[in-house]
Amino acid sequence: MLLIPCPWCGRRDESEFACGGEAHIARPADPDAVSDAEWADYLFMRTNPKGAHRERWVHVHGCGRWFNVARHTVTHDISAAYKVGEKPPGDAS
Amino acid sequence: MAKGAYSIFSLVRNALRYHEGWPRAWRSPEPQPAYDVIIVGGGGHGLATAYYLAKEHGVSNVAVLEKGWLGGGNTGRNTTIIRSNYLWDESAAIYDKSLRLYEGLSRELNFNLMVSQRGVINLAHNLHDMRELARRVAAIKLNGIDSEILAPADIKAMVPILNVSPEARYPVLGASLQRRGGTARHDAVAWGLARAADARGVDIIQNCEVTGISREGGKVTGVETTRGSIKAPKVGVVVAGHASVLAAMAGLRLPIDSYPLQALVSEPLKPVIDSVVMSGAVHVYVSQSDKGELVMGASIDNYNSYAQRGSPHVIENMLGATVELFPIFSRLSMMRQWGGIVDVCPDASPIVSKTPVDGLYFNCGWGTGGFKATPGSGFAFAHTIAEDRPHPLNAPFSLERFTTGALIDEHGAAAVGH
Numbered sequence: 001m002l003l004i005p006c007p008w009c010g011r012r013d014e015s016e017f018a019c020g021g022e023a024h025i026a027r028p029a030d031p032d033a034v035s036d037a038e039w040a041d042y043l044f045m046r047t048n049p050k051g052a053h054r055e056r057w058v059h060v061h062g063c064g065r066w067f068n069v070a071r072h073t074v075t076h077d078i079s080a081a082y083k084v085g086e087k088p089p090g091d092a093s
Numbered sequence: 094m095a096k097g098a099y100s101i102f103s104l105v106r107n108a109l110r111y112h113e114g115w116p117r118a119w120r121s122p123e124p125q126p127a128y129d130v131i132i133v134g135g136g137g138h139g140l141a142t143a144y145y146l147a148k149e150h151g152v153s154n155v156a157v158l159e160k161g162w163l164g165g166g167n168t169g170r171n172t173t174i175i176r177s178n179y180l181w182d183e184s185a186a187i188y189d190k191s192l193r194l195y196e197g198l199s200r201e202l203n204f205n206l207m208v209s210q211r212g213v214i215n216l217a218h219n220l221h222d223m224r225e226l227a228r229r230v231a232a233i234k235l236n237g238i239d240s241e242i243l244a245p246a247d248i249k250a251m252v253p254i255l256n257v258s259p260e261a262r263y264p265v266l267g268a269s270l271q272r273r274g275g276t277a278r279h280d281a282v283a284w285g286l287a288r289a290a291d292a293r294g295v296d297i298i299q300n301c302e303v304t305g306i307s308r309e310g311g312k313v314t315g316v317e318t319t320r321g322s323i324k325a326p327k328v329g330v331v332v333a334g335h336a337s338v339l340a341a342m343a344g345l346r347l348p349i350d351s352y353p354l355q356a357l358v359s360e361p362l363k364p365v366i367d368s369v370v371m372s373g374a375v376h377v378y379v380s381q382s383d384k385g386e387l388v389m390g391a392s393i394d395n396y397n398s399y400a401q402r403g404s405p406h407v408i409e410n411m412l413g414a415t416v417e418l419f420p421i422f423s424r425l426s427m428m429r430q431w432g433g434i435v436d437v438c439p440d441a442s443p444i445v446s447k448t449p450v451d452g453l454y455f456n457c458g459w460g461t462g463g464f465k466a467t468p469g470s471g472f473a474f475a476h477t478i479a480e481d482r483p484h485p486l487n488a489p490f491s492l493e494r495f496t497t498g499a500l501i502d503e504h505g506a507a508a509v510g511h
């Protein structure tokens with residue numbers, strides 16, 4: 001069981017949370033102007049990396065808020081948890 | 094009978110020689126500089142692809158490259174359930190083709206796959222489950238696949254140890270049954286296919302990890318491996334949980350997430366259950382192996398992972414429900430537990446497809462339920478590679494369906510997805 005640091009509530013057991021998959025996937029700004037291929041990419045295509053991953057979690061059985069987590073998909077080490085809208089740690093862009 | 098064939102006579106002959114004279118079941122060749130086709134991934138699906146390439150299409154200048162040992166991926170880690178009671182026509186066609194191939198494969202491969210059509214029972218615990226089950230059974234029958242509905246008394250007669258009391262935590266209102274469903278020995282499937290493919294000239298190369306996919310002008314030219322570069326105009330990738338990793342080597346992204354899925358076996362018991370019992374609602378599935386061990390599967394851990402292990406709380410949930418359904422199991426010890434990395438598509442259906450790169454083909458997305466599909470998947474994928482176009486069986490399972498929107502939604506296919 002992971003120990004997940006909710007930015008609002010602190011470290012809690014994984015069973016209080018649900019994972020929402022890859023983070024930082026922006027909905028196309030102008031949906032009418034988007035091709036089928038671009039929709040497919042937005043809706044379905046995922047990076048699914050073996051290594052560093054940024055993903056969304058929601059503290060269902062706690063504060064109920066969504067936030068982002070940086071986690072390694074082999075070691076499961078969580079290097080950061082940060083609020084929606086914040087830049088991922090280590091991201092200079 | 095072919096030289097080296099297994100038979101009662103070869104068994105007796107070798108027994109008299111203290112089993113010291115058995116030949117190797119397949120060669121262990123050095124990789125050649127070039128092949129007509131390279132298959133990446135020596136699991137059941139990759140080996141089946143190589144076997145049918147040689148058998149159905151006369152393409153035997155083929156290498157299967159496996160980073161570890163044969164069948165060491167999900168093929169050797171699954172709970173061995175085979176069945177074809179899927180809801181949608183497209184799935185019914187490919188899964189039933191696979192089951193029909195399984196029915197003849199032990200003889201064809203001269204290798205006992207221990208296919209045991211002991212019946213697969215899917216339980217319903219509430220009215221909604223019952224309605225859904227009735228709908229599925231009807232749809233499945235329309236596709237000419239055997240399927241029937243059982244009342245609680247029929248289920249109790251087949252599975253006396255199941256708690257069907259109305260007071261039970263998970264009351265059993267009914268079930269569906271596919272009598273042709275059952276189990277097969279997973280290792281034997283890998284070994285039998287490997288031996289038959291090898292006999293037809295396929296090079297099976299273990300401990301050879303693919304680290305790059307070489308391309309020129311949008312066309313595949315071969316692969317980079319830990320044992321050097323190997324050329325081929327066609328490369329078929331069949332690496333289950335690692336599909337996205339291989340796709341990234343060719344600059345592609347797939348609609349796939351990888352998750353750990355766990356299974357466990359108990360200490361051996363006398364025979365107590367002679368069918369496969371599954372419950373989608375509480376995510377339990379149980380069968381008993383010929384050694385007497387109960388074989389059980391849990392659900393996936395709900396986050397992306399490549400660690401071949403799962404979390405204990407997932408097992409705890411599943412065992413809690415198992416003990417409610419089978420109170421007799423409450424004092425059993427579990428002997429072993431393990432995990433495999435499963436490749437899950439948004440519609441819980443596989444991808445057996447060409448890709449935007451010429452000569453590069455992907456077979457993946459079988460997720461938590463592809464063991465049953467092993468021969469059918471290999472059959473269709475071999476056709477796709479040899480002819481450079483899909484077989485009618487896998488045409489609906491193309492990568493394009495995520496662009497056209499023609500998804501094949503098999504979530505909860507006839508109960509749990511295994």
Ligand SMILES: Cc1cc2nc3c(=O)[nH]c(=O)nc-3n(C[C@H](O)[C@H](O)[C@H](O)COP(=O)(O)OP(=O)(O)OC[C@H]3O[C@@H](n4cnc5c(N)ncnc54)[C@H](O)[C@@H]3O)c2cc1C
Pocket residue numbers: 133134135136137138139158159160161162163164165166167168169170171172173174175301302303304331332333334335339354355356390431432433434435459460461462463464465466511
């Ligand atoms: C716990 C568990 C229970 C399951 N239960 C069932 C069940 O009851 N019924 C059912 O139908 N299905 C079940 N499944 C699903 C089933 O096991 C898989 O869908 C199926 O075995 C996939 O076969 P495969 O040949 O595609 O993959 P695998 O057997 O995983 O083979 C892929 C191979 O590719 C190799 N590979 C990966 N990367 C590379 C690389 N870079 N270079 C070279 N080789 C590479 C791997 O080492 C691996 O051997 C279960 C899965 C799990 C994990």
Ligand SMILES: [Zn+2]
Pocket residue numbers: 006007008009010059062063064065
């Ligand atoms: Zn919180």
